[in-house]
Amino acid sequence: MVNKYFLTRWDALKIIALLLMFIDHAGHFYFHNELWLRAIGRTCAPIFFFLSGFAPHYRFNTRLMLFAIILTILDWGMQNQISTLNILFTIILGRAILGWLERHNSNPLKLYEWVIGCIALSTSVFITQYGSLGFLFMLAGFIYRHKLQYHQNTPSRFLIVVTLIYAIAVCLLGNYEISRWFIVGIGFVLINALLRWFAREPTGQLPCSTYFAKALLPLSWYTAEIYTGHIIILILLTGHKL
Numbered sequence: 001m002v003n004k005y006f007l008t009r010w011d012a013l014k015i016i017a018l019l020l021m022f023i024d025h026a027g028h029f030y031f032h033n034e035l036w037l038r039a040i041g042r043t044c045a046p047i048f049f050f051l052s053g054f055a056p057h058y059r060f061n062t063r064l065m066l067f068a069i070i071l072t073i074l075d076w077g078m079q080n081q082i083s084t085l086n087i088l089f090t091i092i093l094g095r096a097i098l099g100w101l102e103r104h105n106s107n108p109l110k111l112y113e114w115v116i117g118c119i120a121l122s123t124s125v126f127i128t129q130y131g132s133l134g135f136l137f138m139l140a141g142f143i144y145r146h147k148l149q150y151h152q153n154t155p156s157r158f159l160i161v162v163t164l165i166y167a168i169a170v171c172l173l174g175n176y177e178i179s180r181w182f183i184v185g186i187g188f189v190l191i192n193a194l195l196r197w198f199a200r201e202p203t204g205q206l207p208c209s210t211y212f213a214k215a216l217l218p219l220s221w222y223t224a225e226i227y228t229g230h231i232i233i234l235i236l237l238t239g240h241k242l
Helices: 009-029 035-041 044-054 062-079 087-104 111-120 122-126 131-145 154-173 178-200 210-221 223-238
Strands: none
Touching: 009 035, 009 044, 009 178, 009 210, 009 223, 035 178, 044 087, 044 131, 044 178, 062 087, 062 223, 087 131, 111 122, 111 131, 111 154, 122 131, 131 154, 154 178, 210 223
């Protein structure tokens, strides 16, 4: 009998991102003075962006759009003003761009142009969460997925560049002290290594028991629902915006 309950690297990466997200939101909603929680937790977003870019397809997801609308409206209601759109909108827009590229562009991308363009559009973080800087990680996932179109070392080098840009942006926008920069730096070095480990064999099975896999798989299957549900609960409990 074939065992259908097993963890892949894809599952593991999503679960790690969820755990980091819980750390980040613990710092945001409850432990406001513990900036190290946010410095560590912020590394969850690049994983989600990378996975969105690495995904097997970029079809429009109605469920994701519904979650994005709900969270944005709730967040605006807590602030009593129109503010940035939820991160899910960034992912939806990024997937639309990558889907268009996949359908209409068969040539390797000129990556330096995309880096310059995303940096130039970095003020988009005030429109959608993470903005064009988040899209850079989606693009990194896209490049890894289409790595045969590029030189062997291009995907890993591009990921290093994107990671460096993102880490600097997180430190500057977060107004972190030098000690926090060190924490962020270590975190993003580990994230870079983790993403490269994942990309080598994304569907590779991990050695774990069936019971362990069955317990953890729902975290991978229902990531969007978990994200949306826990945000709604935290906003309602604390009265704080996202």
